Amino acid sequence: MYPIKNLICLSTLLVIAVSAASHTGDDDQIAAVNRHSLMMVMGWGMKPIADMYAGKATFDAELAALQATRLVQLAEMIAPIFSRNTAGKKVSTSTLDLVWETPEDFRLKTENLLNAAIDYREATGQGEASARQAFKPLADGCKGCHEDYKSE
Numbered sequence: 001m002y003p004i005k006n007l008i009c010l011s012t013l014l015v016i017a018v019s020a021a022s023h024t025g026d027d028d029q030i031a032a033v034n035r036h037s038l039m040m041v042m043g044w045g046m047k048p049i050a051d052m053y054a055g056k057a058t059f060d061a062e063l064a065a066l067q068a069t070r071l072v073q074l075a076e077m078i079a080p081i082f083s084r085n086t087a088g089k090k091v092s093t094s095t096l097d098l099v100w101e102t103p104e105d106f107r108l109k110t111e112n113l114l115n116a117a118i119d120y121r122e123a124t125g126q127g128e129a130s131a132r133q134a135f136k137p138l139a140d141g142c143k144g145c146h147e148d149y150k151s152e
């Protein structure tokens with residue numbers, strides 16, 4: 001048996017934990033954090049590939065294909081994770097409201113990246129030169145969206 005004092009302590013802690021969770025549990029802010037997190041992982045996925053073209057690593061077809069597969073999976077998550085419209089909401093975010101004002105263009109840019117990642121993955125199996133050629137559209141896929149939809 002636990003002394004009653006401990007139980008009271010535990011229930012107080014629970015109340016604090018639950019209210020802390022609901023405080024930061026603002027669905028709009030969670031959506032903003034999720035967007036940012038997805039993009040940070042996207043950066044993690046891209047880095048080993050980008051390093052191969054920045055003279056920081058030698059071309060490794062297997063690693064390039066693996067990371068490209070991850071980028072494909074992450075690209076497929078952009079639409080669902082950006083689906084919550086937080087335009088005009090009080091959230092801390094680097095995502096511009098334009099995402100939900102020009103949804104068709106945002107969708108196209110998402111699709112461009114997805115296709116570029118699929119093409120790049122394929123190209124890694126066709127030798128270093130093919131992969132190099134397919135890298136530019138992939139990098140442009142990231143940049144093209146950031147220019148329009150990400151604040152500095």
Ligand code: HEC
Nearest residue numbers: 036039042043046093094095109110113141142145149150
């Ligand atoms: C369809 C649009 C879109 C595409 C495509 C896209 N991003 Fe993003 N990215 C964003 C937006 C919007 C943000 C701002 C997210 C936020 O609110 O923090 C962002 C933020 C980032 C950040 C955080 C940067 C910072 O300074 O906080 C990284 C890293 C990133 N993206 C990497 C990538 C990489 C790598 C790719 C390509 C493989 C990519 N993104 C493709 C829209 C996109």
